[in-house]
Amino acid sequence: TMYTFLPESFTPVKQKPSKELRPMLGAILLGLILFIAAVVAWCYYTVSLRKAERLKTELMDLRADGFVIRNQHGEVVFRLAFRSGSLDLESCSKEGEILSCSRSSRGPLNFFIQTVKPKDTVMCYRVRWEELAAGPAVEHTMFWEDAHWYGGSEMSIQHWPIRLAGYQEPVPYVTSDVYSFRDSFGGILERYWLSSKAAAIKINDSVPFHLGFNATQRALFFQARYKDSPYKPPPGQQPFPELSYRVCVGSDITSIHKYMVRRYFNKPSKIPAENAFRYPIWSTWALYKNDIDQDKLVEIPNRELYVRWLELSAFMPSMQFSIPPWLYDKEVVEIAQKFTQLHESLVAPLLLELAGEVTDTGDPIIRPIWWISPRDEATHRIDSQFLIGDTLMVAPVLEMGKQERDVYLPAGKWRSYKGELFEKTPMLLTDYPVDLDEVAYFLWVS
């Protein structure tokens, strides 16, 4: 391998013509020696890097069997292993932003990592591993380590952050009916994962993508294959499996997610009609479906569950009654009236404002608590509170028989629906009382 040494900032120094030749010759000689020393040191450095079987590119540390990415503070925030074969680092070379390799332990391949720094606070890596034979799968393992992860697919039992159990061989990443097939992926499926350590990965749409995991190892398996797979190569193309993705690292989880969404996802082009946000939708489908009989008419959900559900639905973008409140009693009807009014007066105006922004920004209307407090680790695990925009926080009662719950107030000034002002935040309100006809909600006080 040849190396050319090019000093990055070479500023020629103007030398006064000297009459004394000897010191000048000496200086030239010294300069030459220094230059040779620098070249030798550089070669030695690169060779020793190769010997150590690793290459560095920006904040990424590439080895034959995978790579790690550090954030600006030097902390490892992303770790990935090449599971189907390792790179032959001797076949790698770097040109500008692109590091490419042409051989792996399985034979020739097209591999590259391109570094892109789209913003001061964001660093991205485009990775592509393409086999040059119609053979076995390409598989990379992503370790979620001690970070919390979000994204991926809808599951029959949804955990926030993601929590997986057991082991799953890579299976085609396609939608299915989670009610009938409990272990399959649901109707919402994104080739996107986001971590509390401000790293995110987006698998390219062109990949014949299969997903597996090993919960003990805390690892996701990303696999590209055409063999025994519903994916077919594009017409006229060889069935060479190719795994490509982008990993981006930012300064905090909210800003990196916003960056990824703006860069790699389509935004909604239209928003639903205003009335869908403002007024309840009435439907009898949940109760009767197509056939009605005596048993079905008296079969309604538990009263408390129904009340807690309707209260929560008042804070959703659209309220729907599939079971009318008058099937219960007068108190339930009153609660229903109170919450449809609250939806119309408090929630709907905020929803309409936020919906107007979605087509512009892609930011969701319903947000996790970490959205406004991304560096507060306590917020990364909150799965029973949510935000509407940045200013209205809801903490519904989700447990049977409970008239109280714990509420986490992230940093900021908050006013409760009861009128209390909370300023010494962040704080945890334990056993905060919430009657059956109430939902705990808090408004951001600016």
Ligand SMILES: *[C@@H]1O[C@H](CO)[C@@H](O)[C@H](O)[C@H]1NC(C)=O
């Ligand atoms: C990603 O997918 C697009 C379209 O599906 C394709 O044109 C592009 O080449 C792919 N990028 C990489 C790095 O493989």
Ligand SMILES: *[C@@H]1O[C@H](CO)[C@@H](O)[C@H](O)[C@H]1NC(C)=O
């Ligand atoms: C899952 O990972 C654990 C820990 O690394 C390992 O012992 C186990 O064999 C793996 N399971 C399978 C089925 O590969």
